[in-house]
Amino acid sequence: MHADSWALKAKKLGLRSRAVFKLEEILKRTKALKKNSLVLDIGSAPGGWSELVKALTPSSNIYAIDRLPMEPIDGVQFFQEDILNIDEIKDIFLLKSKFNLVISDLAPNLTGIRSIDEENIFELNIITLGVAVNYLCKSNGTFIIKTFQNSMLKKLRTEMEINFNLVQTYKPAASKSKSGEIYLYGEMR
């Protein structure tokens, strides 16, 4: 399907974003989402991923964080906060080392200057990786993070490999090939 057709499909289905199809494909292929999961959605607005996780596993408990506001979703606890301040959100802090799945669709604002953008993406990815490692359950935690194909990707993957037993790369069909976006998947066992 042409990349823009995914946007139309999302609109027809009343979904909040076409990003939903990307996560859906990764979740199907990895079987990362189980019933009764504790899920942390980082960079959640406008809410497509949270909505999908809730629809696939209504029994899951979802916590979502974004610095922008997000329209409420039944069964999703949303906090409007920067990821840098996640430890200050008491409800989430109390769940350190307990999450089964952390998903991150975070992207920094781009400057258009490639070297600066690549550094900013890497820095935000490393912060998010640190959050995932702190908040995931060490015995079965899984992490899905959006990043970009650039000169820092190998370094990020190496950092993932230090913290996860299994690391895989995904480029879902709904992801525009020219966008350069790519997803890393990490599994603790």
Ligand SMILES: C[S@@+](CC[C@H](N)C(=O)[O-])C[C@H]1O[C@@H](n2cnc3c(N)ncnc32)[C@H](O)[C@@H]1O
């Ligand atoms: C691509 S959108 C997420 C789309 C979402 N997954 C969905 O399906 O609806 C990326 C989000 O990351 C958020 N974001 C970027 N930097 C952030 C930060 N430092 N802290 C919290 N949220 C951030 C943006 O506000 C934006 O809403």
